Structures are given as C-alpha cells and as structure tokens.
Amino acid sequence: MRASVTGLGASLLGVFTNPVSGVIKLMAMSWLLLELFESVPHCWFLVFAAAFILALIWLYVGSFVRLGYLDFNLSMLDQRKPADGVLFGSSTIWWNAVRLRLKVLVRTILGSILFLIPGIMIGYSYAMAPFLLEERKNMSVEEAMQLSREKMKGHRWEFFCLRVSFIGWKILGFLTLGIGFLWINPYCSLSETVFFNEYSGRAEAMYDRS
Numbered sequence: 001m002r003a004s005v006t007g008l009g010a011s012l013l014g015v016f017t018n019p020v021s022g023v024i025k026l027m028a029m030s031w032l033l034l035e036l037f038e039s040v041p042h043c044w045f046l047v048f049a050a051a052f053i054l055a056l057i058w059l060y061v062g063s064f065v066r067l068g069y070l071d072f073n074l075s076m077l078d079q080r081k082p083a084d085g086v087l088f089g090s091s092t093i094w095w096n097a098v099r100l101r102l103k104v105l106v107r108t109i110l111g112s113i114l115f116l117i118p119g120i121m122i123g124y125s126y127a128m129a130p131f132l133l134e135e136r137k138n139m140s141v142e143e144a145m146q147l148s149r150e151k152m153k154g155h156r157w158e159f160f161c162l163r164v165s166f167i168g169w170k171i172l173g174f175l176t177l178g179i180g181f182l183w184i185n186p187y188c189s190l191s192e193t194v195f196f197n198e199y200s201g202r203a204e205a206m207y208d209r210s
Contacts, residue, residue, distance in 0.1 A: 003076070004186070006069070006072055006186075007182065007185065010185075010186070011181065011185055013058070013061050013062050013087070014065075015062050015189075016189070026054065026055060029051065033047045034047055059101070060094070063094065063097035063100070064097035064098070065087045065088065067130055067133060067134040068085070069087055069189065070131055070189075070193060073189060073190050073193035074193060077193065078206060090134055090137070092137070096133060096140070097130075100133055100141045103141060104123065104126045108123040121156055124159050125152050126145055126152075127152060127196070128148040128152060129144040129147075131196045132144040132148060132200075151199065151201070152199075158199070159192075166188050166191075
C-alpha cells in the first residue's frame with residue numbers, strides 16, 4: 001500500500017513527467033479546462049496561468065522529489081526503512097536536482113538536433129546521475145554526470161533494451177486513459193533502480209557480495 005501511495009504522490013508531482021509527456025499532459029489538461037469553463041471570464045488567461053504554475057511545480061518540486069523517490073526504491077531493495085520525509089528527503093539539494101534535470105535535458109536536445117541516436121545515447125549516459133546525486137549529496141552535478149558517463153560505458157545497450165521492454169506496458173497505460181500508469185510508472189522506475197543497483201557496483205558494496 002505504501003509503495004502505491006508513494007508512487008501516486010511521485011506521479012502527481014511530476015517525477016515521471018519528461019518534456020514530451022509533460023507538454024502532452026498540459027495540452028490535454030488545458031483543452032479540458034477550456035471546454036469546461038469556456039463561459040468563465042478571462043478563461044484563457046486562467047488556464048494559461050494554471051498550466052504555467054503546474055509546469056513550474058513539475059520542474060522545481062518534481063526534480064528533488066524524483067531523487068527522494070529513487071531513494072524510496074533503493075530502500076525497498078535494501079530492505080530498510082525509507083528516509084524521513086520519503087519523497088521530500090532530498091529537498092536540501094533542490095538546486096542541484098533542478099540543475100541536473102535541466103543540464104541533461106539541454107544536452108539530450110542538442111544531441112537529438114544533430115542526430116536522433118546520439119541524443120538518445122547522451123540521455124542514457126546520464127541515467128545513473130540522479131541516483132549518484134541522491135546517494136552522495138555532497139557530490140556536484142558535474143561530478144555526478146561525469147561518473148554516470150563512466151559507469152554507463154558498455155551498459156547503454158542494456159539500458160535501452162530495458163526501456164524497450166516497457167513499450168507494451170506503456171501502450172496499455174494509454175489504452176486505460178492514463179490510469180494504468182499509476183502502477184506502470186512505479187514498476188518501470190523500480191526496474192531502473194535495480195539496473196543502477198547492479199551495474200553501478202552498488203550491490204556488491206552494499207550487500208558484501210564476494
């Protein structure tokens with residue numbers, strides 16, 4: 001139950017929202033609000049303001065809540081009690097969380113402009129950066145990104161295959177008008193947490209594997 005509630009909270013705060021899905025969500029919500037309140041004076045302005053505020057929440061709050069949610073997933077793997085505050089446990093490094101999200105986004109977009117595949121590979125190179133930033137709160141954004149690039153060398157194809165394996169679940173989520181994502185997104189996120197735990201060397205260090 002706690003995992004489901006935590007996943008729902010993370011979803012509402014934009015943890016699973018990327019730029020593409022975020023734009024789609026905001027457009028859909030704006031269209032719905034315009035249809036429902038078209039007779040309200042200044043409806044366009046109110047909808048624009050609401051969409052702008054929600055986008056800021058997803059960018060600002062969602063950035064550090066994302067780190068808290070990753071730690072929640074790691075706590076399930078470690079079989080330990082989640083950190084105090086659960087989703088908001090990383091609020092003290094909110095600025096680094098926002099910077100990391102923006103820097104990865106910009107580099108991925110620039111890579112995609114040059115050619116699609118390099119953009120995808122750049123994004124995958126930084127897949128471990130949020131985990132590293134969460135676990136080592138004194139680490140800088142640049143250090144987390146650099147270390148992620150090093151640890152993802154030789155593992156980007158595995159990460160690509162992992163994400164491709166979720167396509168069927170994603171389609172199911174759309175067919176249920178988004179309701180299925182309440183369970184699908186946490187499942188995908190936990191799977192990526194397992195990937196980090198194994199391929200980063202964390203599992204060997206944490207569980208004293210010989």
